[in-house]
Amino acid sequence: MIRICPSILNANFDDLPGEIAKVAEVADLLHLDVMDNVFVPNFTFSAERSAEIISQSSLPVDVHLMIANADSAVLDYLETSAMSVTVHYEACEDPGKVLRSIRAAGKRSGLAIKPNTPIEVAEELLDVIDMILVMTVEPGFGGQSFMESMMPKVEKARHWLKQRTTSDIWLQVDGGISLQTISIARKAGADTFVAGSSVYKSANPAMMVEELRNIATSA
Numbered sequence: 001m002i003r004i005c006p007s008i009l010n011a012n013f014d015d016l017p018g019e020i021a022k023v024a025e026v027a028d029l030l031h032l033d034v035m036d037n038v039f040v041p042n043f044t045f046s047a048e049r050s051a052e053i054i055s056q057s058s059l060p061v062d063v064h065l066m067i068a069n070a071d072s073a074v075l076d077y078l079e080t081s082a083m084s085v086t087v088h089y090e091a092c093e094d095p096g097k098v099l100r101s102i103r104a105a106g107k108r109s110g111l112a113i114k115p116n117t118p119i120e121v122a123e124e125l126l127d128v129i130d131m132i133l134v135m136t137v138e139p140g141f142g143g144q145s146f147m148e149s150m151m152p153k154v155e156k157a158r159h160w161l162k163q164r165t166t167s168d169i170w171l172q173v174d175g176g177i178s179l180q181t182i183s184i185a186r187k188a189g190a191d192t193f194v195a196g197s198s199v200y201k202s203a204n205p206a207m208m209v210e211e212l213r214n215i216a217t218s219a
Helices: 013-021 047-056 095-104 148-163 182-188 205-218
Strands: 003-006 030-035 061-066 084-088 108-113 131-135 170-174 192-195
Touching (some): 003 170, 030 047, 047 061, 061 108, 084 095, 084 131, 095 108, 108 170, 131 148, 148 170, 182 192
Parallel strands (some): 030 061, 084 108, 108 131, 131 170, 170 192
């Protein structure tokens, strides 16, 4: 199954309901990038504002926490109606404990890794992971170029997941996903794609989501 998750990082923050409505009929999830200007050099939404966006979204929300001290900071997001909450391995003192707490709150647990982090850190945590997120840019800003050098990580993760015949673990890529790059990520094994600037900087965001899905499906 292919999942296309538009990121509102490049949307108009002054009219998020309208921006979400543009893709609500065709997207699978809304990707909410939460940055704290500590873990990454940018700030997007506070926990309070994030909760408002999640509650008002007509799409299920996929929360990506790019914030420091995730072990405690994640608690605010477990009280929301988000479908999925992803934390960064690099921001957790005890990633396994954090992932279990996300699941215990009835949400899908995601583990993200930055480009310099080896994919092997996720292997021993597969029993508590519902989604692996391989960053294909350095987290912090939208509009960056896709790092094809990350594809061996995706391939290795897909190999692990193929060996787990009963697994429902999603494999997500985030960063630089466009009409030109989504097939590369799909062929490497990704099934869930975050697309920000390619969707919200296009003339027709809904059509772009459909085009991305078609290319990924064909790949």
